Amino acid sequence: MQDPTVLPGEPLSPARARPLALEDRQAMIIEAVTPLLMEFGPQVTSRQLADAAGIAEGTVYRAFTDKESLINAVLDKQMDFAPLQEALAMIDPGQPLEQKILAAVTLVQAKFLEIFGLMALFGEHRHPAKAPRDTLAKIFEAMLAPDAGRLNCPPEVVARMIRLLAFSTSIPHLNDGVSYTPQEITDIVLYGVAGARPSL
Incomplete structure (x- = not known):
């Protein structure tokens, strides 16, 4: 009987490690x-x-x-959003709000940049899987729970803002060729265009 861990045509040699499944x-x-x-x-x-x-x-x-x-x-x-969701869920809710938002923006923007880079290479017919929005909302709800008193909107709205900003700033024909850093997007999410960062 063929060993299921050995690829067809690849003999198992006692002189080397067992082949991968x-x-x-x-x-x-x-x-x-x-x-x-x-x-x-x-x-x-x-x-x-x-x-x-x-x-x-x-x-x-x-x-x-x-x-x-x-x-x-x-x-x-690469088009699967599950690893991104897992990474977002690993962000420590006990961190300062600014650090959590920056970490989330960095992860989401990197994913979109990766996806659109692949779509440019392999054609726009390669679309990513849709991330369940309720799952993302729950992740942000847990992440932002310690800062609920500081928020002017529900966590799911914060998640939507980050997703839309990271999405639009990752597409050349939408961002007018201007690159936005994760810190710049974080500042927009947290402080808008007229708010001020809290003094340290």
């Missing part, structure tokens, strides 16, 4: 080739992908049917 091998390849795909787009070669993963081309295509399947797997992972 198929899902683990796929995850390793995806992680290794993602920077290359973000640099070269669909023009990347099979040889480049294999070299980036540190394995033979044949090993790549025992884990994935073909180059297109591998590219689609990378895009599916």
Whole structure:
């Protein structure tokens, strides 16, 4: 019976470590080739992908049917909002409000910049999965609970503001070619255009 942890055609040698399970091998390849795909787009070669993963081309295509399947797997992972939600949920609610908003803005903006960079390379038909808004609202509600008395709007509105600002400032034809830093977006969310930062 074929060992399920061994890829088809890959013998198990007692002289080396046990091969990775198929899902683990796929995850390793995806992680290794993602920077290359973000640099070269669909023009990347099979040889480049294999070299980036540190394995033979044949090993790549025992884990994935073909180059297109591998590219689609990378895009599916990068377009998924679940890791972003997990990262946002890890922000310490006990931090000062300004630090929490800055951390959230930094994460959300980085995700949108990554997504739109991939869409520019692989075509606008590659759309990200939709993040459940109620999940995001609950994350922000927990994050901002200690500062509820300072807020002029509910946490879900703060989440929406950050999402919309990070979204619009990540698209060149919407931001007029002007790059906004996470700190600048944070200042807009917290202080608007006329408010003042609290004195330290």
